[in-house]
Amino acid sequence: MRNDTDIAIVASATTPVVRHTGDTETTLLLHAITSALEPVGLTRADVDFTCAGSCDYISGATFSFVSNLDAIGAWPPKRDSHVEMDGAWALYEAWLRLHHGDIEIAVVTGSGRSSTADPSLIYPMEMDPYYLAPLGVDPVSFAALQARALIEAGKVTERQMAEVAARSRKDAVGNPSAQVTGDFDVDELLEEDYVRAPLRRHDLPPISDGACAVVLATAQRAEQLVERPAWITGLEHRSECHNPALRDLTDSPSTRLAAEAAGLRDGPVEVAELQAAFTHEEPLLREVLGLDDSVAVNPSGGALAANPIMATGLVRIAEAARQVAAGRQRTLAHATSGPCLQQNLVCILEGDS
Amino acid sequence: MARLVENRIQFPYKRSLGPIFGAFMTGLVQRKILGIRCDGKVLAPPLEWNPATGDELAPDLVEVGPAGTVVNWTWVPQPTEQHPLDHPFAFAMIRLDGADTPFVHAVDAGNIDAMAEGMRVAPRWKRERLGTIRDIECFVPGEDAEIPEGDTNEAPEEPVTMMEYDASITYRNPVSENAERANAASREKRLLGQQCPVCGRMYAGGRGYCPIDAVELTEEHDVDLPQRGVVSNYTIVTPVQYPGQTETEPFARVFVRLDGVDVVLGFQNLIDVPVDDIHPGIRVAAMWASEAEREETIGGIRNAIGGLVGWIPTGEPDDTSPDLLDKVL
Numbered sequence: 107m108r109n110d111t112d113i114a115i116v117a118s119a120t121t122p123v124v125r126h127t128g129d130t131e132t133t134l135l136l137h138a139i140t141s142a143l144e145p146v147g148l149t150r151a152d153v154d155f156t157c158a159g160s161c162d163y164i165s166g167a168t169f170s171f172v173s174n175l176d177a178i179g180a181w182p183p184k185r186d187s188h189v190e191m192d193g194a195w196a197l198y199e200a201w202l203r204l205h206h207g208d209i210e211i212a213v214v215t216g217s218g219r220s221s222t223a224d225p226s227l228i229y230p231m232e233m234d235p236y237y238l239a240p241l242g243v244d245p246v247s248f249a250a251l252q253a254r255a256l257i258e259a260g261k262v263t264e265r266q267m268a269e270v271a272a273r274s275r276k277d278a279v280g281n282p283s284a285q286v287t288g289d290f291d292v293d294e295l296l297e298e299d300y301v302r303a304p305l306r307r308h309d310l311p312p313i314s315d316g317a318c319a320v321v322l323a324t325a326q327r328a329e330q331l332v333e334r335p336a337w338i339t340g341l342e343h344r345s346e347c348h349n350p351a352l353r354d355l356t357d358s359p360s361t362r363l364a365a366e367a368a369g370l371r372d373g374p375v376e377v378a379e380l381q382a383a384f385t386h387e388e389p390l391l392r393e394v395l396g397l398d399d400s401v402a403v404n405p406s407g408g409a410l411a412a413n414p415i416m417a418t419g420l421v422r423i424a425e426a427a428r429q430v431a432a433g434r435q436r437t438l439a440h441a442t443s444g445p446c447l448q449q450n451l452v453c454i455l456e457g458d459s
Numbered sequence: 460m461a462r463l464v465e466n467r468i469q470f471p472y473k474r475s476l477g478p479i480f481g482a483f484m485t486g487l488v489q490r491k492i493l494g495i496r497c498d499g500k501v502l503a504p505p506l507e508w509n510p511a512t513g514d515e516l517a518p519d520l521v522e523v524g525p526a527g528t529v530v531n532w533t534w535v536p537q538p539t540e541q542h543p544l545d546h547p548f549a550f551a552m553i554r555l556d557g558a559d560t561p562f563v564h565a566v567d568a569g570n571i572d573a574m575a576e577g578m579r580v581a582p583r584w585k586r587e588r589l590g591t592i593r594d595i596e597c598f599v600p601g602e603d604a605e606i607p608e609g610d611t612n613e614a615p616e617e618p619v620t621m622m623e624y625d626a627s628i629t630y631r632n633p634v635s636e637n638a639e640r641a642n643a644a645s646r647e648k649r650l651l652g653q654q655c656p657v658c659g660r661m662y663a664g665g666r667g668y669c670p671i672d673a674v675e676l677t678e679e680h681d682v683d684l685p686q687r688g689v690v691s692n693y694t695i696v697t698p699v700q701y702p703g704q705t706e707t708e709p710f711a712r713v714f715v716r717l718d719g720v721d722v723v724l725g726f727q728n729l730i731d732v733p734v735d736d737i738h739p740g741i742r743v744a745a746m747w748a749s750e751a752e753r754e755e756t757i758g759g760i761r762n763a764i765g766g767l768v769g770w771i772p773t774g775e776p777d778d779t780s781p782d783l784l785d786k787v788l
Contacts, residue, residue, distance in 0.1 A: 126633075130635060132667075132668065133675065166630035180670050223628050223631070227628060230541055231628070235622075235624060236592065240592050242541025243550055244541075247535065251552060258576065300571075302534065303571060349563075351560060351561045352502070352560055
């Protein structure tokens with residue numbers, strides 16, 4: 107038994123993640139929320155608070171999250187919030203809201219249809235409007251600059267990056283929500299052309315459509331609903347300055363600070379789901395988080411296998427919680443936002459021993 | 460694969476620059492690159508705040524460059540429409556002479572093999588300089604800046620205080636099966652709706668789900684809606700001439716409550732009624748496009764239904780029910 111004030115993840119669901127879906131974002135969310143609630147015997151009427159993460163720039167409609175509310179069940183009226191961020195930050199808000207102690211069940215969502223437009227034309231508009239946006243510096247170009255910085259610093263090689271891609275795609279084979287899966291030969295991957303040197307196609311995440319829903323519950327309800335709740339024992343995020351040119355790209359101090367604050371060092375973790383959308387980010391995050399080879403990193407295949415932007419980070423938390431439900435004792439989830447790992451969130455999940 | 464509808468959204472931003480960015484942009488017009496002193500270092504391009512502490516920086520600006528050293532780079536084999544060059548180029552971090560932090564810009568190096576950490580580069584200046592980061596077209600290999608022939612580096616008459624940035628994105632949205640059926644029905648002059656199997660509420664067009672019960676609606680839930688109703692509410696829009704606005708005269712958008720069902724269509728076009736004469740209670744009927752004028756595509760506005768042009772008065776006496784305005788959606 108945990109303390110009454112503890113909060114757990116009791117269920118989650120991710121839609122199939124694909125390059126193009128004919129479904130609207132609302133329909134994706136409708137399916138994700140229903141699929142998360144039904145197996146634990148909840149209905150939308152049981153939900154006290156909802157928080158969604160999505161992005162108007164991706165959907166191409168102002169206040170697009172308002173129509174997404176149709177998936178939540180508007181009646182009876184419920185407390186609701188939205189963050190223009192990955193659903194991992196929506197989960198952070200829901201976790202804070204449950205700590206008020208007056209409500210018991212929250213649903214968190216993340217959703218995005220990246221197929222609606224060209225991501226390389228959308229994301230430069232989120233950059234510094236004076237010095238960077240007018241140049242159209244796209245996220246893959248920034249990732250490539252970070253990859254080169256890490257290679258020059260001797261922290262990673264192009265071969266190691268290809269190995270991360272091959273391992274992720276192989277691990278994703280059993281994941282029904284994965285988009286890029288299969289057996290790939292590292293030598294063959296290394297023969298491909300650069301998309302942005304030193305990044306090749308396999309170093310990049312796929313462009314994906316998809317949605318994820320996660321159900322949080324306070325201690326008593328959590329123990330009634332499931333046999334093995336995934337208790338959130340630490341949840342923190344930290345941010346760095348926006349312009350990657352002003353940061354040391356061979357380090358991620360915000361990840362380190364968030365992990366320390368979340369209590370990562372209080373014990374070992376068995377599994378880490380990291381939002382490493384580019385191959386070189388995984389070894390950097392492993393180093394900063396102090397994860398040795400005994401930790402299974404991204405057994406789901408991670409963001410390299412499926413990258414439904416605005417849900418990708420929340421999916422990491424859902425996967426880490428699923429590992430606890432399946433018997434793991436302590437797992438870690440990481441989510442990131444902004445160019446070159448600008449802002450980072452760390453979530454520690456634990457099962458009852 | 461669903462049919463896709465393309466639309467282009469443009470955001471014409473005008474940004475005020477403030478004292479630091481403004482001074483930097485004014486410098487560019489004069490072919491000068493400015494940095495700012497911060498904790499014994501020089502940040503170029505300059506920031507208003509110390510990136511490490513968030514403290515406001517004094518406007519202690521210092522000229523840097525124009526040449527510099529590439530400290531990091533990547534190669535762009537296929538430029539996008541937003542990029543500064545239309546042929547393969549490098550994005551690079553360039554530490555300008557006299558600066559301590561790198562400047563992100565393009566390098567026109569010809570091919571990837573010409574790029575290397577430590578290479579020296581200098582700006583290629585545009586002839587027409589407006590005070591934006593694109594006044595530097597790109598950097599080029601070597602020590603010498605490229606300056607258009609006959610170019611003067613006179614100060615602008617007024618310091619640069621504003622910056623324009625026209626953002627533009629093209630979206631391709633799928634048309635759902637429900638919307639396609641509503642659209643097809645409109646070609647037969649039928650107003651298609653859907654009825655929720657849980658609460659019995661009806662929705663016009665191809666909405667695809669009941670927002671009250673959060674259940675999906677499909678073809679089996681389709682119903683034909685009545686094509687007569689009453690204006691239950693209205694607004695007169697006086698167009699503001701923002702970029703892209705095509706309306707010039709005040710126009711109305713009305714809410715139509717359909718007869719005998721619990722459906723209100725929002726923001727509809729009312730035909731043949733001067734805006735000053737519009738009032739709740741006018742009895743109306745659906746007006747459909749002829750085959751020749753039919754709109755073949757549907758837009759992104761909810762409830763936009765292909766061939767439905769708008770609503771036209773029937774000539775019947777007004778509906779004087781006192782509760783007309785009570786039902787909004």
